[in-house]
Amino acid sequence: MxxxxxxxxxxxxxxxxxxxxxxxTLPKDFDQYKSNILLKRAIERDLEIIGEAVNRILKKxxxxxxxxxxxxIGLRNQIVHAYDNISDEIVxxxxxxxxxxxxxxxxxxxSNR
Numbered sequence: 001m002x003x004x005x006x007x008x009x010x011x012x013x014x015x016x017x018x019x020x021x022x023x024x025t026l027p028k029d030f031d032q033y034k035s036n037i038l039l040k041r042a043i044e045r046d047l048e049i050i051g052e053a054v055n056r057i058l059k060k061x062x063x064x065x066x067x068x069x070x071x072x073i074g075l076r077n078q079i080v081h082a083y084d085n086i087s088d089e090i091v092x093x094x095x096x097x098x099x100x101x102x103x104x105x106x107x108x109x110x111s112n113r
Contacts, residue, residue, distance in 0.1 A: 001113045005060055008053040009109050015046040015053075016103045019095060028096070034088045043095060044079050044086065050102070051076020067105060068098070 022039055026032055033039055054072045057064050066072070075094065079086060 001109075002060060005057050005064065006110075006113060008057050009106055011053040012050050012102070012106050013110065015049040016099055016106070019043055019046050019099055030088075030092050033092055033095075040088070040091070043091060047091070047094070048076050048079050051079070067101070072102075 022042060026036075026039070033043075051073050054066055054069050055076065057066065058069055058073070
């Protein structure tokens with residue numbers, strides 16, 4: 001595997017680990033998330049990192065098989081450029097439903113390198 005792609009996969013993995021860490025002392029609760037501005041901004045930043053890393057991977061290898069890559073990049077762009085239209089519900093759904101799937105996918109890529 002290309003070393004740059006490997007580095008970006010580790011960046012994705014690191015951002016996911018950070019998101020998981022935020023809930024090591026807090027309950028994984030939507031109301032808690034919604035009312036905690038620091039938690040929201042931290043998660044948004046990690047989602048930006050994930051989106052940028054996926055974007056760089058696809059620029060290097062457009063056929064790289066990351067599920068929902070375009071949606072991940074689109075979310076990153078929305079957070080960066082349309083920050084005032086970010087829905088707490090959408091970000092929360094991503095954290096709960098999609099981040100665990102992406103983590104499993106990235107772990108497989110890294111274990112098969």
